[in-house]
Amino acid sequence: MKLYAQHGFSNGNKLDRGLDNNLLDGVIFSPRDISADKLPKTLKQMQNKRRKCDLLFDPQLYACFLARMTEARLGNLLDDAYKDYFQVYRRSMLEREKEVKSAIHSSLEFQQNFPFTAFIAPNILIPTSFNSIEAVISKNFIRMTATEHSKLKDKRPIYATLAISRETLLDKQELVEFLNEITVLDFPPDGFYVLVSARNTDAKSDIFNSDVIAGMMLINYSLHINGFKVINGYSDILMPFLGAVGADAGGTGWWSNLRTFSLDRFAPSQGGGQQPIARYLSMALLNRITFFELNQLRSIVPKIVNNLPSDAHYSQKNGSEPEDRTVEILQSWDALKALNTKISSNSLHQSLKNCLTAIETANKIYDQITIKLDKKSQGEHLEALGDGIRTFAKRAEINLSDK
């Protein structure tokens, strides 16, 4: 499974270091966070150095309904250069097929000018239910993606965006019916760029809910079975679990808003935040803990340490505090890459069993921890993860007990 950097604000040299250290297989660029002027140079540099690196561009059209808000944080998306495709739309406008076609076409035409390795078509977010006007619009975007792409006569693959809220995944029947429709398209794209949004990027429980996880896994599995490539944007720690059921790639980035997808990132700010405490992604815990928790625990529960090269950035000599904030994401990418390899197998059954074993192990290790952990570091997500996998297996008609 490929690991992509979910590009965002304040890149610095994070991407370069991630790619130089072979932690990343590619980058999904965010136009909100890079000006169109800087794109060509950045892409050229990456291509010169690493020919095999996948370079993708998320058009972020799902943020278009926020563009009317004066305080919306759309960053560079409002630059003139992006106006070639990023426009202020009303929902009613996109109910017309003509507008949808035009929105897809202009976005793909824009991307064609750059050396991206594949196209990502735009789409809107389905905010509440698959039985909604937004879902109809979204299906139209998906249906027309490959047709508009074919007009470019460009051989680079095309991904349709499927952006949905976590609420849509709570209705199993609606999800299945939606999947039944998008898996038989007259002109199918090569793959899907899947985004599942939470109310805000700190709402971990929004995503770590058994129905949401089961739904995400079912989407990946169904699309994979039907021959589509699947990239899960902002999937972070769920990446290996989605890889187990057929996902081809996942993305995560250096801020919490690059690890969980939410339109909150584009909406007016709710007030300033503090610089978060540096964290360490423990493969064994399937979670991040603060550097001082790492420092307290690493001698008592050594299994929480990954034993990967990036651990060197969290030296015990410095109280396990990373030398700078850039290395935090390098450590995350390193751990996720290793976790992807550890969980994925050629057999679906084996991969799912690896997922369940990883959760069981994490639970056992949490039981050995006697200090009080920060709320985000605790193991509450594990129950939802385990239940999510079992619910997925049931919905996907997979018998976990056989073989």
Next chain:
Amino acid sequence: MRVAMIWTPPVDKVLLKHFGQYSSILLRAKGGYKAVYKVSDDKKTEALKLIQIPPTSLVEENESLQKELMGRIKRELETLKKCACPELVKLGSLALVELKIDGQLYLAYSEEFLDGKNLWDLWRNDPTTPSEQELKILFGVLLRAIRKLWQNGYVHRDIKPSNIIKLNSRQRPFVLLDMGIAYSINDTALTADARCIPATLRYIAPEMIRPNFRENIDYRSDLYTAALSVYEYGAKAHPFAIDAEDAIQTMSRALNDEPKPFVQVRPDISAEFCQLIDQMLKKTPALRPANLNSLIRQMEESV
């Protein structure tokens, strides 16, 4: 779901009077409303299909049934015409005619005569077990037929071993018959009573049992029944049905039970092919691999 009336098809001699162009007519098979005869003249042999149209005066509901039957026959002929391909039975020289025999109304037309046995008879009576290669060829043929039908907006809805003829020919190893209940996604539904599901219950795809199935039926129902036919022919056992059991019980199992993995009944067959057949038998259409071109290529490359 309708119970067919008991019907005795006209004997060969009676038919000869109506179809003077043929030198011989032999009854080959009969179903609820139709019979198939092998007919010959000096130059060719064909299959004559004779369909009984129930009299409208008999029962009140027969008027709509008559309309439905006539609509279905027309659709069957239209489907065969539009979807002409080696994998589907071809139309014969006799165009649709209406005739009365002993006061009873019939429709008749001809199809090519296929000199082979259907897979139902084969798996019941032939002790040989089909090889993996044969099953892959069979599945490939069915996939190509399904693709051709879907390209024209049709779902066959009645793929089953008795509707598949095995021929002794490399070019046409198997042929799919009977478009009698084919569903057209572009036309008005023909079923008079919307509560009725035209299908053979032993081979019905789970989604077809849902009352609103017409809203989203697609070729994946045919993928299910194609895989079911391959399973039954290959394993010499139906994954859900038990002989002499009520078809409703079979249908209930198809809805709720997991089929025994194909590899367990045919351990000599490659795991890859067995998994494909198992995957096609998933109850949710979105879980069945549906990229027909890729599946066909996969079958062609593996035989």
